[in-house]
Structure formats: structure tokens, C-alpha cells
Amino acid sequence: MPALTVIGLGAAELDQLPLGLYKFIKQAKSFYIRTEDHPVVQELVEEGITFTSFDAVYEKHEDFSAVYREIADTLIALAAKEDVIYAVPGHPLVAEQTVQHLIEAEREGKVSLQIKGGQSFLDPLFTAVRVDPIEGFQLLDGTAMRRDDIQMNQHLFIGQVYDAFSASEVKLTLMEKYPDDFPVTIVTAAGSSKEVIRTVPLFELDRGMELSNLTTVYVPPANEREQRYKEWQTFREIVAILRSPEGCPWDREQTHESLKRYSIEEVYELIQAINEQDDEAIVEELGDVLLQVFLHAQIGEDEGYFSMEDILQSISEKMVRRHPHVFGEVTVNSSGEVLSNWQAIKETEKPKVEHLLQGQRREESSLLTSFNFQKKAATVGFDWPDVAGAWSKFDEELQEWKHAIEHGTLEQQVDELGDVLFTLVNLSRFLKLSPELAMQQANQKFERRFRFVETSVREGRGDFGDYTLDELEEFWQQAKHEERRG
CATH class of the missing domain: 3.30.950.10 (Tetrapyrrole methylase, C-terminal domain)
Incomplete structure (x- = not known):
């Protein structure tokens, strides 16, 4: 098989070209260069060396990848007939895509390739x-x-x-x-x-x-x-310093358990910023959420149990595994099929549980726990066939609560109130509404309107006791009116 020899023309003029390469070029019969736009080329011409360049190929294509591919294919075809010398700027193995294509062809047995050095531009x-x-x-x-x-x-x-x-x-x-x-x-x-x-x-x-x-x-x-500051490594370094012996006493004292409430608070504040469509606040609150992630990762590393790399590996593997329609050969036609596949894959990943509701409790949120319980029970058919059944159950529980308030003990009243709330969560599930988000929005709305009432009181007679309930209700209605106008 004829040979294709690739040589590097170096980074500058002819006097920097190794003597051995110069002699090799002088005796070349079939000599090609990628481009004439190089300091050594004019000197080669003056030395009487003839060659063929591929500069015309650059004019044929809009992107370099196509140019480099055509040059490589042309050289492979030429080398099938005779020995060919191909010269590139610098060193053949430094920032030279055509040579990478030729190496790939060599691995596939399409060409016999030799590479001779030359000074790289580095x-x-x-x-x-x-x-x-x-x-x-x-x-x-x-x-x-x-x-x-x-x-x-x-x-x-x-x-x-x-x-x-x-x-x-x-x-x-x-x-x-x-x-x-x-x-x-x-x-x-x-x-x-x-x-x-x-x-x-x-x-x-x-x-x-x-x-x-x-x-x-x-x-x-x-x-x-x-x-x-825009580098992940920098933020990781900052958190590590905060947790170090020379860092912050408060940060050093934190544990996974002590940070739980902060993690919840930061997520709620993020949701509020999203609801308010405040981009600057979203950026800030996402940063606060990210801080919680990095703090937990650093605690894991400090204690020798896990590191940020373990977290990244875990979530990366999960995303690839649960998206076979993106990273594998599975075909889906709708987002519904995506969710169905996701759930099926998720079920295979989880260890077998003794009870269906095992692992569904969320200690930080009774609303979310109720939602999870009902959602899980529905997977085995323990559910109303439609939302009408849920509405009927709500009416039934509401009447039982009213009866307990009139005739029952305090314990019975609390118990029946729980049933009412539980059925409300069930209704929200049927209607595809988040009870957690709904409660957050209700709290935010109350806070916003009450602040208006409070401000109105201060700007008026100055004390809540100076107003009747009807007058305070009027302020409340004004707050609602202002929201609708806004």
C-alpha cells in the first residue's frame, strides 16, 4: 500500500524547519500543502520546490469541517495510487483537524500513514x-x-x-x-x-x-x-473556606439536620420570586437554594461520606437513565408517554417496600404528605372514579366538622377539621392543582393585603382600636381593588 506522509512546516520561516524535514521535502515527488498562507511557503517556492495547495477547497464550503473532510478524503484517494507527502502549518498533531481525519482512516485500514514532526506554534x-x-x-x-x-x-x-x-x-x-x-x-x-x-x-x-x-x-x-465569581469552582472554594477551621463559626456548626429549615425557607422564597415574576429576585433566590446544595455537599465531604462529584454523578446517571427517548433508542410521541416511562423506570430503581405508603411521608409539610398518600393510593385503584366523588366526600366531611363543632369535644373537632383538609387536598389532586402552592399564595395574598390595611390605619387614626371591623373590611376591599388594577 502506498504511504501518506504528513509533515509539519513549523511555526515560522524556513530557517526554523529541521534539516531532515527540509531534505525530505526537497526530494518529494507528490507534494501537497493545506494552505499557502504560511511564512515558509514563499521560501519553498524560492527554493524551487513545487506543490499543490488545497486553498481552493476553502472557497467551496461555508464551514471548516466540510473543508477538512474533503481535504482528507482527497489525500486518501491520492495515496491509494502513489506515495504522497502532505504538509500542514506547525506540528501535524497540534490543532490540525485534517490529520485527525487521516488518523481515523488509518485505524480503519484505509491508508498507510506516517507522521513527521515540525515545530508547533505553541x-x-x-x-x-x-x-x-x-x-x-x-x-x-x-x-x-x-x-x-x-x-x-x-x-x-x-x-x-x-x-x-x-x-x-x-x-x-x-x-x-x-x-x-x-x-x-x-x-x-x-x-x-x-x-x-x-x-x-x-x-x-x-x-x-x-x-x-x-x-x-x-x-x-x-x-x-x-x-x-462566575465559576462553579470558585463558589465551591468559598463554601469550603466557610466550613474550614479558619472560616465562619456558624457555618462550621451546621449539620444536615440544622439546615433543613433553611432549605425549605429558601425554596419558598424562590417560589415567591417566581410568582412575582421578579427576575432579579429569582437569580438571588436560586443562589440561596444553590448555597444549601453546596453546604450539604461540603458537610458530606467533611464527614467523609460523599462529595459534590457523587451528587453530580448520581443526578447525571438518573437523568440519562430516565430519558431513554433522548439518550437511548426509545421512541415517545407525547409528554404523557414521557411521564409514564419515567414512572416505570423510577419504580424499578426503588427498593421494594413493605407498605404502599412507605417513603411518601414529608415531615416538613403535612399538605404534601396528604397529597403523596392519596396519589400513591390511587395507583392501585383506591380512588374516586371522577372528581364528583371527591366533591361529595368534601361536603360530607364539612357537615361532620360542623356537627363536631356544635356537639363534639375539642379532639373530635380537630379530627374532623383534618378530614376536611384532607378532602380539599384530594380535590386539588383531581384538579391538578398544588395544595402547597395554593397555601403559599394564600399566605402571600393575606400578607400583602393586611400590610395595606396596616398602612391605611397608620396613615389614618393611627391605631387598630380606633376602627370598627366594617372600616377595616373597607380597607381590605380597597387592597383587593388595588390588586385588580395593578
């Missing part, structure tokens, strides 16, 4: 910005860079920033994490006689810069904690 780049790579660095493709790829505590090098459009895309991605004025360095033709280095604030990255396929953007580590 060596002169490290020199240009004075970076020791052992400190930790990332090399990212500017045409496919995602926010979540970025590690702000490392040196970041971004290639493929070849024009204003790609620079703008890179800038916008970086701005999702870095401050707008964070310093970034633009390096073009690193290591060559035409090397250009310029440091600008991030927001100027795509403004008036001379960019080319030899341009790399360097972003230094964000060493100040305040610069890394």
Missing part, C-alpha cells in the same frame, strides 16, 4: 507571552469554543481567531465569564520575524485588529477570586 507562543506550560494551560479552537470549556485559573490559548467575526464570537464567549476589561493578548505569527503582540481589554478584542490564520488569543489566569 513553543514560540509560550515564549511570546512568557508562560511556563507546566502551570497549566488550555488550547481551544475559537470556531467551536464553549463557555463551559473554559477553566479561568489556567493559561488559555485560543486558535483559529482569523478574522473580526471569529474574534467577536470568541469575545462574546469569554465575556460570559470574564470581566469586560480583562486583559487579553493577541499574538500573530509567533516566533517569526513578523511577530506582533498586542494586549487589549477584552471588549476591544474584535476592534481594529489585524487578524490572520496565524493569530492566537492568549487569556491569562484570573488569579483574583472576584474575577472568578
Whole structure:
């Protein structure tokens, strides 16, 4: 089988090309290069070396992936007939997608591949910005860079920033994490006689810069904690410090049990912010909920039982497992089928219970416990056939409560009140309404209207005792009227 040899042209001029590679090129018969846009190419022409470039392929396609695929396919076809030499900028194994396609073809037995080195652009780049790579660095493709790829505590090098459009895309991605004025360095033709280095604030990255396929953007580590507030790792570090011996006495004292009430309070406050459609409050309250998650995770890690990684693994596995229509081969046609599959999968995951209602109790919420009990009992047919039965049961329990109030003991009255509330929860289940949410909204509504009454009293005669109940009721009706107008 003829051989396809890939060589690297290095990062700069001909005098940086290893002598062995130069001799190899000189005796080449079938010589192809990915692009002529490289400092060494003109010197090769002056040396009398002939070659065929793939620059025309770039004009045929709108995206680079198609370009690289066509170049690789063409080379494989050529190598089936004769020995071929293919040259790329820098080193063949550094940021070179065409070579990755060729390696894939080699694994499939489609081509006999040899790779010969060449200086990558990284060596002169490290020199240009004075970076020791052992400190930790990332090399990212500017045409496919995602926010979540970025590690702000490392040196970041971004290639493929070849024009204003790609620079703008890179800038916008970086701005999702870095401050707008964070310093970034633009390096073009690193290591060559035409090397250009310029440091600008991030927001100027795509403004008036001379960019080319030899341009790399360097972003230094964000060493100040305040610069890394948008990173998960930073928040985790803050929580760990709070729980450390040098941290906060209150945070160190907390346990899973002591934090329970705060977790509930924060969720309720989040729901209130959602009900009020207050985006700023939602952001703040989501942060408070997230704090509870991180505190519990840190307590687990401090005690040696589990860590944040265990939590992430558990929920990731569950989401993939319970969405076989997304991550597997299952087909669904409606959200109803999704829920049915979810429940079926969930049942296989849970250990067998001795009693049907086992595990359904929620100590922090009697409403939610009632809802769960009734929902679970309904799964085995212990339920009214329709909502009419639930309404009849409510009327029956209401009459029994009224009778207990007139004739029964205090214990009987409380017992019958519980039955009324229980049937109300059942009605809410039939009507697909959340009793917990309904009660929260009722409390919020009462608080809001009573504040209006209180303010009206203060602005009037100054004391509740100076008003009749009818006058206070008038304030209450005014509060309702204001809500409808708002």
C-alpha cells in the first residue's frame, strides 16, 4: 500500500524547519500543502520546490469541517495510487483537524500513514507571552469554543481567531465569564520575524485588529477570586473556606439536620420570586437554594461520606437513565408517554417496600404528605372514579366538622377539621392543582393585603382600636381593588 506522509512546516520561516524535514521535502515527488498562507511557503517556492495547495477547497464550503473532510478524503484517494507527502502549518498533531481525519482512516485500514514532526506554534507562543506550560494551560479552537470549556485559573490559548467575526464570537464567549476589561493578548505569527503582540481589554478584542490564520488569543489566569465569581469552582472554594477551621463559626456548626429549615425557607422564597415574576429576585433566590446544595455537599465531604462529584454523578446517571427517548433508542410521541416511562423506570430503581405508603411521608409539610398518600393510593385503584366523588366526600366531611363543632369535644373537632383538609387536598389532586402552592399564595395574598390595611390605619387614626371591623373590611376591599388594577 502506498504511504501518506504528513509533515509539519513549523511555526515560522524556513530557517526554523529541521534539516531532515527540509531534505525530505526537497526530494518529494507528490507534494501537497493545506494552505499557502504560511511564512515558509514563499521560501519553498524560492527554493524551487513545487506543490499543490488545497486553498481552493476553502472557497467551496461555508464551514471548516466540510473543508477538512474533503481535504482528507482527497489525500486518501491520492495515496491509494502513489506515495504522497502532505504538509500542514506547525506540528501535524497540534490543532490540525485534517490529520485527525487521516488518523481515523488509518485505524480503519484505509491508508498507510506516517507522521513527521515540525515545530508547533505553541513553543514560540509560550515564549511570546512568557508562560511556563507546566502551570497549566488550555488550547481551544475559537470556531467551536464553549463557555463551559473554559477553566479561568489556567493559561488559555485560543486558535483559529482569523478574522473580526471569529474574534467577536470568541469575545462574546469569554465575556460570559470574564470581566469586560480583562486583559487579553493577541499574538500573530509567533516566533517569526513578523511577530506582533498586542494586549487589549477584552471588549476591544474584535476592534481594529489585524487578524490572520496565524493569530492566537492568549487569556491569562484570573488569579483574583472576584474575577472568578462566575465559576462553579470558585463558589465551591468559598463554601469550603466557610466550613474550614479558619472560616465562619456558624457555618462550621451546621449539620444536615440544622439546615433543613433553611432549605425549605429558601425554596419558598424562590417560589415567591417566581410568582412575582421578579427576575432579579429569582437569580438571588436560586443562589440561596444553590448555597444549601453546596453546604450539604461540603458537610458530606467533611464527614467523609460523599462529595459534590457523587451528587453530580448520581443526578447525571438518573437523568440519562430516565430519558431513554433522548439518550437511548426509545421512541415517545407525547409528554404523557414521557411521564409514564419515567414512572416505570423510577419504580424499578426503588427498593421494594413493605407498605404502599412507605417513603411518601414529608415531615416538613403535612399538605404534601396528604397529597403523596392519596396519589400513591390511587395507583392501585383506591380512588374516586371522577372528581364528583371527591366533591361529595368534601361536603360530607364539612357537615361532620360542623356537627363536631356544635356537639363534639375539642379532639373530635380537630379530627374532623383534618378530614376536611384532607378532602380539599384530594380535590386539588383531581384538579391538578398544588395544595402547597395554593397555601403559599394564600399566605402571600393575606400578607400583602393586611400590610395595606396596616398602612391605611397608620396613615389614618393611627391605631387598630380606633376602627370598627366594617372600616377595616373597607380597607381590605380597597387592597383587593388595588390588586385588580395593578
